[in-house]
Amino acid sequence: MNLSDNRKIVKLVKESYEPLVPKNKPDFLKKAEYPKLSFKEFFIGQIQYIRLRTWLVSILLFVSALFIIELSSFYNMNVSAIKAASAFVPFFVLAAVAETARSKQYGMKELEMTCRFSFGTLLLVKMILLGILNLLLLSGCSIFLRFQTDIKLFRIGIYLLVPFLLTCNLTLILASLFKSREITYFCGFVCGIVSVSCLFTDALVIDIYSAKYDVYWLLSVGVLMLVLVQKIVQIIKNSGGILWNLSLTG
Amino acid sequence: MDLEEQYYKIFRYCCLKVKRTAIAEDLTQETFLRYFSQSTYIELGKQTAYLYTIARNLCNDYFSKQIYWEELKDDVPYTEGDTDMKLTVRQAVEMLPKDLQEIVLLRFVNEVPVKDIAAFMELSRFAVNRRIKDALKRLKEVLREEDFS
Numbered sequence: 001m002n003l004s005d006n007r008k009i010v011k012l013v014k015e016s017y018e019p020l021v022p023k024n025k026p027d028f029l030k031k032a033e034y035p036k037l038s039f040k041e042f043f044i045g046q047i048q049y050i051r052l053r054t055w056l057v058s059i060l061l062f063v064s065a066l067f068i069i070e071l072s073s074f075y076n077m078n079v080s081a082i083k084a085a086s087a088f089v090p091f092f093v094l095a096a097v098a099e100t101a102r103s104k105q106y107g108m109k110e111l112e113m114t115c116r117f118s119f120g121t122l123l124l125v126k127m128i129l130l131g132i133l134n135l136l137l138l139s140g141c142s143i144f145l146r147f148q149t150d151i152k153l154f155r156i157g158i159y160l161l162v163p164f165l166l167t168c169n170l171t172l173i174l175a176s177l178f179k180s181r182e183i184t185y186f187c188g189f190v191c192g193i194v195s196v197s198c199l200f201t202d203a204l205v206i207d208i209y210s211a212k213y214d215v216y217w218l219l220s221v222g223v224l225m226l227v228l229v230q231k232i233v234q235i236i237k238n239s240g241g242i243l244w245n246l247s248l249t250g
Numbered sequence: 251m252d253l254e255e256q257y258y259k260i261f262r263y264c265c266l267k268v269k270r271t272a273i274a275e276d277l278t279q280e281t282f283l284r285y286f287s288q289s290t291y292i293e294l295g296k297q298t299a300y301l302y303t304i305a306r307n308l309c310n311d312y313f314s315k316q317i318y319w320e321e322l323k324d325d326v327p328y329t330e331g332d333t334d335m336k337l338t339v340r341q342a343v344e345m346l347p348k349d350l351q352e353i354v355l356l357r358f359v360n361e362v363p364v365k366d367i368a369a370f371m372e373l374s375r376f377a378v379n380r381r382i383k384d385a386l387k388r389l390k391e392v393l394r395e396e397d398f399s
């Protein structure tokens with residue numbers, strides 16, 4: 001046997017310790033009372049931890065957005081309605097930010113004490129749930145806009161996604177920069193700026209909602225999406241976990 | 251985490267430490283009971299190192315209580331189906347310093363990732379890798395001396 005190959009030594013060592021077989025393993029694992037909550041149950045269970053006011057505010061914003069779109073479409077069929085919807089989109093994010101910031105503010109201890117998932121996992125699940133809610137609201141707005149304007153649904157989706165993703169990115173950057181409890185106010189300020197910007201974008205760039213600018217819109221969505229994923233990964237990594245209580249084994 | 255697989259690996263680890271299968275199995279079960287009792291920590295991403303930490307501490311506790319009262323005898327039943335080659339390899343591993351023996355068992359036999367070994371042994375990954383290389387070098391030398399090449 002050629003022992004110059006480290007892998008062969010590793011294999012030899014592994015084989016030399018193989019025959020050990022514990023006798024009571026099946027009985028023990030059958031009787032042991034270990035936590036059996038599945039990830040699916042955990043994920044669905046987190047819905048109840050999102051405050052009722054978050055759902056209500058989101059629905060209120062959605063209904064207001066539809067109302068404003070309806071009003072705007074009287075003046076200029078396409079652009080006004082899109083602008084109005086875009087101006088509302090950052091506030092969908094703000095509702096989610098307020099909820100996530102609450103988790104951050106309290107360090108999610110209230111949840112972490114009662115379940116076996118890490119803070120990073122909890123944060124991610126909550127962001128996914130709130131993200132799904134926001135995307136549902138965006139889809140609702142897009143479909144409503146489709147009926148109010150003659151713009152295709154895909155283009156409407158892109159137009160609304162840009163302010164949405166931009167707000168998400170800016171609020172996440174703020175969340176990573178500031179640890180204070182006032183983070184929601186900072187985010188509110190940013191949402192306001194994005195919202196107002198949406199109202200004046202077409203004054204800065206003429207025909208920005210026309211087909212000739214669609215490539216730029218698409219590009220913006222792609223870039224913002226990439227930045228968002230990167231920011232989320234960074235936040236989850238930084239969220240860490242509680243250190244083990246090694247005194248347990250002392 | 252695959253509990254069945256981890257049970258087997260922790261058992262093997264305890265066997266290496268205490269050299270008695272019955273005691274090793276008791277310690278393995280105690281390890282898991284303590285692990286389960288802390289459900290808060292179970293999904294924090296360092297479960298493997300946490301399990302090994304509990305197991306090591308329990309083995310150390312066992313030694314601190316027993317060693318003055320009785321002489322330990324090796325009853326680990328590796329002999330069934332053993333060949334000279336396997337016996338020699340185990341002897342070669344036992345000739346290594348204790349910390350290297352532990353690393354060899356964790357990395358080569360239990361296939362614990364280097365990052366978990368580093369967390370468990372409170373070393374850097376670099377230090378773990380260096381010790382793995384050192385262990386391999388020493389094993390190679392011992393096995394050559396035993397005319398195993």
